[in-house]
Amino acid sequence: MEKGKIISIEDRIPKLKKQRKRKTNRRLVSIISLFFLIVITIVYFQSPLSRVQQIDVIGNHFLSKAEVIEKSEIHEGSSVWRVNKQQAAEQLKRDPKIKEAAVTFSFPNKLVIKVEEQDKLAYLSKGKSFYPVLDNGTVLKTAPTQTLDELPVLHGFKEGKMLDKMMKSLRDLPEEITNSISEIYYDPKKTDSYHIQLFMNDGFEVSASLKTFSEKMVYYPSIVSQLDPNIKGVVDIEVGSYFRAYDAKTSDQEEQPLPDQ
Template sequence: MVERVPPFRSRVGKKRSPAPWMFAFIFLFFTGMFIVLFLRSPLSKIERIDIVGNHLVSSGEILHKAKIFKGISYFGVNREHIEKSLETMPEIKNATVTTTFPNQIYIQVQEKTPVAMFRSSYQELFPILSDGTILLNRTASVEASVPVFEGWKPSNSTLRQAVLQLAKLPGSIRRECETVRPVSGQADQVEIDSKRKHRIFVRVRNLSEMMLYYPSFYKHPSGTLFLLESVWFIPDHKAKEGA
């Protein structure tokens, strides 16, 4: 009786497929190597920094405040931190930082617009912001078409109140004001000399309200206008006749 022998099944040539974790390990290894090489290469370093919108503050001051410079790592730039840092500067209203991969930074700032100038005893002009801040570290090279405060001490509280009131005025009226001086013996009043040859006396606390009457006097001849509890105007020629 012949026994039946099961056929021989050869396993030669069959290979097990590599485990999935091997592919994952290889991928992570080469990805990590690529990142390390990129970070160590010049490609990840900041090469270009553009700053726009600054007039009062120099680009150098902005870079110093932001603590950024060419050559730093692109991945070390914290946009939110830079924006908050720049907005602590009294001249800057807001700042926006944009990064462009792999090596560019774009900084756009919006500065506070000076509403007046302060003339020192040395005849130097300094910008005054709408909140009353006098930028004593920034000399204005050219007298702008804004009122000039003269005859004041920088620490005078009335000066700051007058600036706050002046900032509320429409630009068309504010540009008519040439100089703003304190009134001797009347700490609550200021004297405004206009470009239309008018001397205007007004109380600081309601300057923004009372100066709205001034446009109705634009065509009056040179003279003195009192915008106090009551409003009256004295032309220069009548003042001379009365004297």
């Protein structure tokens, strides 16, 4: 059997010394690195670099950047580590125009405020002026607009219960149906204080009650598909469903019952 190679202690001592030296050097580098890290951290906290020097705002349309920053109660010059990001987000969500908000930190001294605003679903007509209405019923009163998107225009509504109910109904409808509505009039009757009258972009008129509007209006495309597009009139979905032509002479019936949806 071949004998194993024998290494003397004298030969191993230089290798052991090198290993100890490497370990010592690594330990020294770690200590020096930690020391410099502590020094840099202390300098950072004591220097203007730890103060908020930039605030970016993302997602705002109805509120200006200055308004968002003001509502967050974050101020430039404050310590970035003393800013309560969660509290700032909660402050922002107290504004009825804001649905969600979040505040994040970007090294070394920048804060980013991201907001998600409520959706604009309609316009409120007041005289010759039109004010955007958000899906939670908030009316933007900053400045009336002259250019309207393809959204319903509301007439006769005031801020409060009926407007909130109207906006909730619109929010519950598919977007394609909401976009097919031209105007909505609040038209209360003795028999129904929730009565509304709609004028559609396709030329038809709809008579409905806010109590059941959203659940019945989803069938509007199916209802009009059964009607002659050349004979315009009123689709009544207030009680049951039937169609009444504007000019009875052009129709076989003055009132045409529609199949239950």
